[in-house]
Amino acid sequence: MPTFEATRVVAAPRGRVWEVISDVAGLGAHAPNLSASEVVEGEGEGMFRRCYNHAGDGWSETCTLWVPGQRYTMEVDTSDYPYPLRAMRGTWAVEDDSGGTRIHLRYEYEPKYGIAGRVLALLMRPVFARTCRR
Numbered sequence: 001m002p003t004f005e006a007t008r009v010v011a012a013p014r015g016r017v018w019e020v021i022s023d024v025a026g027l028g029a030h031a032p033n034l035s036a037s038e039v040v041e042g043e044g045e046g047m048f049r050r051c052y053n054h055a056g057d058g059w060s061e062t063c064t065l066w067v068p069g070q071r072y073t074m075e076v077d078t079s080d081y082p083y084p085l086r087a088m089r090g091t092w093a094v095e096d097d098s099g100g101t102r103i104h105l106r107y108e109y110e111p112k113y114g115i116a117g118r119v120l121a122l123l124m125r126p127v128f129a130r131t132c133r134r
Contacts, residue, residue, distance in 0.1 A: 001087065001108045011100040018069050021092050021103060024049055049074075057082035070094065086110045 010017060020030075028037035028051065037051045044066035052058045059081045065073035071093035078085050087110040095102050 001110050004107045004109070006105045008103050009097050009099040009101065010103060014094050014096055014101045015069070017094050017101040017103060021094065022068075022072060024063070024072075024074070028052065044068075044072075053082060055082070064089070065091070084112045086112045 024047065025037060025039045028034040031037075033053060035052050035054045035056075037049055040048045040050055040060075042048055042063075045063050047063040047066070049061050049063075050058050051061060060077040061074040062077070063072055064075045065071065071091055073089055073091040076085070076088040076090075078088060081088070087108075089108050091104075091106045093104040093106075095104070
C-alpha cells in the first residue's frame with residue numbers, strides 16, 4: 001500500500017501534545033480539510049467517529065489501535081468516502097525529541113480505478129502533503 005508521512009517537532013511536552021492530537025472529536029477544528037469530526041461511540045480502540053469535509057461530505061472511521069500517550073490508528077470506511085480510495089488508514093504518533101515532541105503522521109492508502117487511480121493519487125500527493133503539514 002502506498003504511504004505518505006509527515007513529521008514535525010513542536011516545543012511542548014509530550015503529554016500536552018498527546019492531549020491535543022488524541023482529541024479525535026476536536027480534529028475538525030484543526031484540520032484544514034475538515035469542517036467537523038465527532039465521536040459517535042466508544043473511546044480508544046474500537047471508537048467510531050464521523051468526519052465531514054467543507055463540501056458537506058461525511059465518512060466513518062474506526063480506531064484500530066490505541067496506545068495511550070504514544071499512538072493511534074484510524075481506519076477509514078471508504079464505502080462513503082468522497083475521495084477515490086479503496087482503503088485508507090492514518091496513524092498519529094508522538095515521541096520525545098530534544099526540541100520537545102516529535103509528531104509523526106503516516107497515511108497508508110490504496111487508490112481505486114487501477115492505473116488511472118494511481119496516477120490521480122500521484123497528482124494529488126502535493127495537495128495531501130500541504131494539508132498534512134498545516
